[in-house]
Amino acid sequence: MMTLEEIVEGAVGPFDEWCDGYGNSGATGNSYISVLKLETGTVEKRLDHILEGIVSYDRAEAKGTYIGQINMIAASSFNGCNGAVWGYDLAKNEEIANGTLKPLFTKTRHDGVEVPAYSVEPLLDAGQRLFGTVDARRFPIIPGGHAICAVKDETVAGPTAVWCAIALAIIEDPQQDSHLFIEDAGHGIPGDDEARVMFLSQLMENVVESVLMCGEDQQVKYKEIFVGYKTEWAPEGYVGCALTCAPYVVLAKNAIPAGRRPADLINMTISEWEESVLTS
Numbered sequence: 001m002m003t004l005e006e007i008v009e010g011a012v013g014p015f016d017e018w019c020d021g022y023g024n025s026g027a028t029g030n031s032y033i034s035v036l037k038l039e040t041g042t043v044e045k046r047l048d049h050i051l052e053g054i055v056s057y058d059r060a061e062a063k064g065t066y067i068g069q070i071n072m073i074a075a076s077s078f079n080g081c082n083g084a085v086w087g088y089d090l091a092k093n094e095e096i097a098n099g100t101l102k103p104l105f106t107k108t109r110h111d112g113v114e115v116p117a118y119s120v121e122p123l124l125d126a127g128q129r130l131f132g133t134v135d136a137r138r139f140p141i142i143p144g145g146h147a148i149c150a151v152k153d154e155t156v157a158g159p160t161a162v163w164c165a166i167a168l169a170i171i172e173d174p175q176q177d178s179h180l181f182i183e184d185a186g187h188g189i190p191g192d193d194e195a196r197v198m199f200l201s202q203l204m205e206n207v208v209e210s211v212l213m214c215g216e217d218q219q220v221k222y223k224e225i226f227v228g229y230k231t232e233w234a235p236e237g238y239v240g241c242a243l244t245c246a247p248y249v250v251l252a253k254n255a256i257p258a259g260r261r262p263a264d265l266i267n268m269t270i271s272e273w274e275e276s277v278l279t280s
Contacts, residue, residue: 001175005263007031007084012262013250019131019139021070021147022248028262031082032248033090034150034181035127036120038164039064040232042240045157053155056241060153065128067247069143075248077150077181081174083248087126088170088226090265091273096122104227107208110216117208120166120228126270130255139252150246154185158234161189164242165203165229169211169222177220182211183244189231203229 002010010029013020022032041059043052062068079085087093095101103116132138141147154162162185169180184207190196204227215222234240256262257276265273 002031002082004084004089004266007082008033008090008262008266011084011250012253012256015142016253017139018142018145019249019252019255020142021073021145022250023148024146027250031084033084033086033251034079034246034248035086035130036123036166036168037065037067037127037245037247038120038124038166038228038230038243040162040164040230040240040242042158042232042234042238045237045239052239053241056155056239057153057243060241060243062134064133065124066131066134066137066140067245068134068140070141070247071144071146072151072245073146073148074151075148077183077246079168079179079181081176081178083179085123085168085179086130087123087270091126091130091268091270093122093126094269094271097269104204107205107212109212109221111221113221115212115222115225117204117225117227120168120226123168123226124228129270129274139255141247141249148248150181150183151244152183152185153241153243154187155239155241156187156234158238158240159236160187160240161231161233162187162240162242163189163203163229163231164244165207165227166244166246167207167211167225167227168246169215169225172221172223177218180211180214180222181246182207182214183246185242185244187240187242200229200231
């Protein structure tokens with residue numbers, strides 16, 4: 001089986017400044033890095049249903065963590081034995097690296113073990129620091145590139161709220177089994193503040209519950225889960241899109257700090273990586 005070091009060494013692409021989608025030619029090996037994104041977008045309803053869907057989806061791609069101008073290829077939702085997760089396995093979020101991240105709640109696994117569910121925000125933040133934003137691009141996926149992604153989306157005319165959610169379940173034995181992505185998207189959230197909080201809290205509970213059900217079905221054991229959501233109100237006369245996405249990529253060459261090996265990123269925090277690439 002591949003070690004984490006072998007995975008990261010084999011997940012660098014052919015371009016200096018751009019990441020690329022997994023499976024394209026020119027990479028250093030046969031492995032990949034998963035990067036997480038959640039975002040929403042709205043557009044005024046004055047075109048037609050198809051065009052409004054295109055523009056609102058495009059705005060969700062471009063807003064926040066930048067994954068614009070890519071040919072997105074939808075795939076099922078696993079990070080397997082030849083994959084690693086940006087912000088978790090390499091260029092790690094500091095709280096994940098030092099074990100101080102506090103769980104949002106726990107859920108009981110099929111074998112009775114309590115599994116912690118953490119906020120996915122640290123992994124979303126790490127993804128934005130890799131790809132950058134539309135106004136400050138760092139190492140985005142090459143424009144026009146073909147990128148396999150775990151993805152779900154919801155597009156609907158207002159007035160309503162659109163929402164998207166994601167969970168990443170970390171497997172106990174990554175040498176034998178796969179991490180799991182669950183993506184969800186929908187619309188309609190109660191307007192009352194208390195009901196809204198209850199709805200979103202239950203959404204997180206349901207997403208995590210679905211993870212553990214999938215684990216039981218596959219006879220695999222997840223040791224921790226990262227979960228989160230994003231929502232936006234689409235007013236009357238607007239169309240909203242909610243997008244949950246995890247591209248499978250190979251890294252830009254210049255995302256490896258000068259004088260370092262790709263595998264060195266395993267022992268770096270996201271801030272250490274960021275400082276290294278900005279000064280190298």
